Amino acid sequence: KYDQALTPDNYNLLSMVYVGWRISDPKAFFPKFANDPNKEPISKAEESLEGLVRSAKSAVIGKHPLADFLSTNEAQFVKIETETLDLVQAQVSTNNYGITIDFLGIKKLGLPESVTTAVFDRMQSERQVLVSATQNDGEAKAEMIRSSANRKSAEMLADAEGQATRIRAAGEAEAAKSFAVFQQDPELAYFLLRLEALEPSLKDRATLIFDQNTPPFDLLKGGPTDLLKNKPR
Template sequence: MQRFFPALVGLVIVLAVLSSCMFIVRERDSALLFALGEVRETISSPGLYFKYPPPFENVVYLDRRLQTIESRDPERIQTAEKKNLLIDYYVKWRINDPRLYYVTFGSNSNAAIERLQAQIRDALNAAVNVRTVRQVVSSERDTLTDEILSAVSKRAAPLGVDVVDVRLRRIDFTTEISESVYRRMEAERKQEANRLRASGAADSERIRAEADRKQQEILARAYAESQARRGAGDGQAAAIYAESYGKSPEFYSFYKSLDAYRSAFSVHDSTLVLSPDSDFFRFWNNAAGNQPAPAR
């Protein structure tokens, strides 16, 4: 056993030296290979690699995955109207140049996050200070985001960082301007509602006037047509009456008298004050219509 102990110790030492000469780069990492404290190579492809054992060469790993920075507290930023807004944001970024990133920040990711947050605050102030509340909240929000992303990307590139996206997650009003903003919004909504009501009333009057005009035109045409037809009917009736009278004047007089009786006595409790020998009753007791000789 004592004979094999030195050989076993030598084998362990050899294995330790060999293991220190190998390193693995994972898919999510980039590796910086240092030779006597100086960066000799940057490795971004995953795989198994070899190097000299420490202290001749050593390896530092950097995470190259997409990372997120979220604002801890909303940033208080002033608009062009001297009104304060509370803006909450998040940023997506990754290490673009491992060598430059390590030279700037070392392996301390907190330092990189603090530097990026400072740059984002500066870009937010520069973009929001020249805009009104309405522009920041609604009309130019996309343009504002693009300006911030462009500014932060340019300032982060020399640090070895690639800023992928910047988003304004929430924009709130401070307490001192919330009431004034709500009052202004309420006044604008009321003004819009009044405009719509006035427009609707005008349309209603126009539609009603148009309907009345068409109604009068239809009634006028109908009345004219009815009068024309009534006149034609009266003419035909007069012609028929004339023809009938010409054929038998006695029967025509008798028929018209019966029609007069029917009309006169169709109403209950009707009273006529007439002389019995008047012409109205000439067919009452005599079908021939001859009046009796007056009594002496």
């Protein structure tokens, strides 16, 4: 049956255990429990054992907070059961009952109805605190990742813009040099531009039909000798 005991954090806990025992010393057992003609020795021993178990449960529950009994850690339950069994066996030995406790386990746990709502409310509140902490931690890490990505993106963009600026500057410098040369010899510049325009048309042994007076094909008029004549000096 259920027995009620108080935890260190002031919760009334209902508990029910199962016990396995045997007579290990008949010479001690029967004189102790066979002296009442109205009760069988086994029944009387069980009554005495119930009192010892009840006392041991109260003592052990009084050392463990409620969270230990709500834990999903099996090792925690084994520890509580072992503590209770050891206390019962110590009392049995002290009283020379001639009994050995082979096993003891927690069968059921419960809370009085008046306590259940308060416990669940507290558990829900604690869970919400944990959820909020987890969310805040996740958001903080996400913000760090976003900041790092934005910083790297800005660095890469700045580097690309720097390279583009350097390339444009180099191109403009080369163009300025060429322009300076062409300014000194405009006829040479015009001749080179006509050659450059002519080059794509003469690739892959192309056959062309055109007006020989149309630039830049007028450079070909008269053959290679005239082409050299047309070259500015």
